[in-house]
Amino acid sequence: MMELGKIFLLALLVNNIVVMRFIALCSYIGMTSDLGQSMGMGYAVTFVTVLATAATWPIYHYILVPLNLTFLQILIFILVIASLVQLVEFYLKKNVPGLYSAMGIYLPLITTNCAILAVTFENISFKYNFIQSIAYSVGVSLGYLLAMILLAGIRERMKTSPVPKFLQGTPILFMATALIGVAFMGFSGLIK
Amino acid sequence: MKKLYSIFKQGIIFDNPLLMLMIGLCSAIAVTTNVSNGIGMGLAMTFVLLFSEVIISLFRKLIPTTIRIPIFIIVIAAFTTMVDLVMKAYFPDLSKSMGVFIPLIVVNCIIMGRVEAFASKQKLASVIADGLGMGLGYTWVLIAIAAVRELLGSGTLAGIQVMPASYQPILFFILPPGGFFVFSLFISLNIWLKKKMEASAKNKELVTKKEAA
Numbered sequence: 001m002m003e004l005g006k007i008f009l010l011a012l013l014v015n016n017i018v019v020m021r022f023i024a025l026c027s028y029i030g031m032t033s034d035l036g037q038s039m040g041m042g043y044a045v046t047f048v049t050v051l052a053t054a055a056t057w058p059i060y061h062y063i064l065v066p067l068n069l070t071f072l073q074i075l076i077f078i079l080v081i082a083s084l085v086q087l088v089e090f091y092l093k094k095n096v097p098g099l100y101s102a103m104g105i106y107l108p109l110i111t112t113n114c115a116i117l118a119v120t121f122e123n124i125s126f127k128y129n130f131i132q133s134i135a136y137s138v139g140v141s142l143g144y145l146l147a148m149i150l151l152a153g154i155r156e157r158m159k160t161s162p163v164p165k166f167l168q169g170t171p172i173l174f175m176a177t178a179l180i181g182v183a184f185m186g187f188s189g190l191i192k
Numbered sequence: 193m194k195k196l197y198s199i200f201k202q203g204i205i206f207d208n209p210l211l212m213l214m215i216g217l218c219s220a221i222a223v224t225t226n227v228s229n230g231i232g233m234g235l236a237m238t239f240v241l242l243f244s245e246v247i248i249s250l251f252r253k254l255i256p257t258t259i260r261i262p263i264f265i266i267v268i269a270a271f272t273t274m275v276d277l278v279m280k281a282y283f284p285d286l287s288k289s290m291g292v293f294i295p296l297i298v299v300n301c302i303i304m305g306r307v308e309a310f311a312s313k314q315k316l317a318s319v320i321a322d323g324l325g326m327g328l329g330y331t332w333v334l335i336a337i338a339a340v341r342e343l344l345g346s347g348t349l350a351g352i353q354v355m356p357a358s359y360q361p362i363l364f365f366i367l368p369p370g371g372f373f374v375f376s377l378f379i380s381l382n383i384w385l386k387k388k389m390e391a392s393a394k395n396k397e398l399v400t401k402k403e404a405a
Contacts, residue, residue, distance in 0.1 A: 020368045022222040023292075026215060026301055071277060074295050075269040082265065114218050114299050118292050125292070166380050170214060174376035181369030 011139030018147035024115035038152035042145030203325025216302035230338030238327025
């Protein structure tokens with residue numbers, strides 16, 4: 001149990017996927033202009049990451065490894081994730097319209113979200129077992145949600161603040177992220 | 193020939209994928225802690241981009257539009273796998289230090305974007321020019337960012353000591369926040385340059401108009 005908690009916290013704070021590891025930056029910059037939108041995106045990513053881990057881990061260990069096809073990992077994983085997203089979208093649209101209206105429009109966008117693919121690869125390369133993989137994917141995706149909410153909040157405040165002229169537009173977003181990153185580095189002593 | 197050159201130039205400066213279009217950012221900041229990583233990533237990316245574009249341009253009349261996206265993904269994933277395996281076999285250290293970012297080339301927005309917007313509609317020659325231009329545009333920005341970060345953060349360039357021995361490295365620059373910081377300055381510099389170029393182009397136009405009048 002301690003082990004799982006450690007994996008979770010490491011993924012959530014110490015190695016936060018966005019501010020410390022630069023994965024999924026496109027959506028981080030592109031989708032945070034509005035707090036509600038960024039939360040919808042964060043929930044959708046969390047949901048799909050956990051599902052994708054649950055789908056790709058067994059495929060790798062019970063199909064690709066016995067058949068000696070591990071070199072097809074990249075190809076298979078991206079196809080599995082793309083079709084999974086598609087299936088989830090159909091299912092939610094038909095059966096859970098409330099959830100669909102909350103995050104449905106973000107689902108097609110996250111097929112190519114690097115965070116999801118990165119988590120599924122890392123579960124394999126870190127040699128996690130199934131339970132650990134799930135813990136890791138929950139940690140990473142909640143870390144993504146956290147970073148999205150942080151930047152969206154800062155951007156809302158920034159609308160009314162005087163931004164230096166040469167930093168206006170995108171540069172200030174990266175500058176803010178650098179500062180969030182400095183704050184996150186404080187977590188690095190959290191876990192030994 | 194002139195048209196090809198202008199397409200090539202477009203990718204390197206005016207439509208630079210990183211500084212102008214703001215796509216494919218993840219790898220750009222993550223691997224730029226030193227110059228050799230930057231070069232490796234840039235070349236890997238250029239290879240995948242160029243060959244995916246060429247293949248898709250060659251088969252563009254055969255690919256049905258309704259299922260084009262899965263086909264693009266398969267082509268890109270195949271080339272990424274090649275790069276991944278070659279890197280693992282011949283440059284194990286480089287491959288280890290870049291970690292998950294090599295397989296992540298497959299979801300890099302630059303490739304998908306260029307394939308969808310350009311390669312699936314254009315002839316082979318202009319596609320090659322575009323692939324090279326975009327790839328090299330990506331590579332030079334990577335190398336430039338990496339050079340700044342490595343020089344300030346560890347006092348070396350591509351592993352060779354450049355700064356005098358008394359130089360105290362500013363660790364901040366090779367840590368993650370430093371990456372965001374340097375990248376932010378690069379974008380603002382680029383925006384400034386673009387504004388300046390546009391202003392001078394406008395001035396020229398005004399002058400020619402006046403002369404004509």
